[in-house]
Amino acid sequence: MLIEELGLYFERRHNLPPLAARIYAIMVLSSQEGFSFEELMEITQASKSSVSTNLNLLLQLKYLEYYTRPGKRKRYFRSSGSFLQNMLKERFETIISDLELTQKVNKFNQENNPENYRKKGYIGNIFHDFLEQEKLNIEQTLQRIRDFKEQN
């Protein structure tokens, strides 16, 4: 099932606990507008406490948001923003930290391995250019999404 596959994907790539990943996958793949706490217990077959803990984690990480329906006390949960936007933002952050780390590794090699710095250093520059290009691509894509949302 695609939900399981997507769940495993979130588990690995976003370092989410299994249940949180499954819940998020359910939200992303469903056409339903908002799930109640009970529904999620039912669907995942997990306990109240586990669902509570993992929903709160997802809320805290801003993967999900909730709303209430007039008159009712229940909360309904849905994925905040789009799956794709979140993916892009996450990727953006990893690229920024990769850039920083590569710069450190380059600097280290320059100072400590001067004998092969020329080689390693040059490749470091290529990689730096690569990351800058990535940053650009992500920024442009996020802009395209914003544009699309605006005229909708």
Place this chain on the structure above:
Amino acid sequence: MLIEELGLYFERRHNLPPLAARIYAIMVLSSQEGFSFEELMEITQASKSSVSTNLNLLLQLKYLEYYTRPGKRKRYFRSSGSFLQNMLKERFETIISDLELTQKVNKFNQENNPENYRKKGYIGNIFHDFLEQEKLNIEQTLQRIRDFKEQN
């Protein structure tokens, strides 16, 4: 220390066990050409069995390779290809699998959520373009590295 930082980085991003991540970080940051089993035990202060298990994991995942020195029975380990090349290749693979997954999610939404497919589908296309652009960037960068190596 940078080795520890890089170790944590590999642990998180590549889902490596702590010792494997540390060993790989050591290889990446050192100017030394090849480490023996014993040296790695000494440096990491880990047991024979742990070093064995984790070296074999890194070999299996192609992070490392080994060679022998004429006459000697010992194996010497080093990182295969460059750190940066490996990073790029890994990123390339994640992008390919992201592309496949997005296509599945798009297809799923098209079939199961026709009512909001227009919106989700459109963003899916933006994302698809994004991934194609990424693929291109990675391919070009790997080419630049190959070119550089060739004329060296």
Place this chain on the structure above:
DNA sequence: TAGTTAGTTCGGAACAAAACGAACTGTAAA
């Protein structure tokens, strides 16, 4: 053939992460 070198494999200990059940809190309706 016995001993040394260079590792591998297996079972378990120590620890960490995830899920659970039961008791609890806060709010709202009866």
Place this chain on the structure above:
DNA sequence: TTTACAGTTCGTTTTGTTCCGAACTAACTA
């Protein structure tokens, strides 16, 4: 003011990961 609902918190249990030591193997060496 009691009861029902919607969820939270906390201590325990279950499950999973990482590392280790001890016994083992395979290849060479004296």
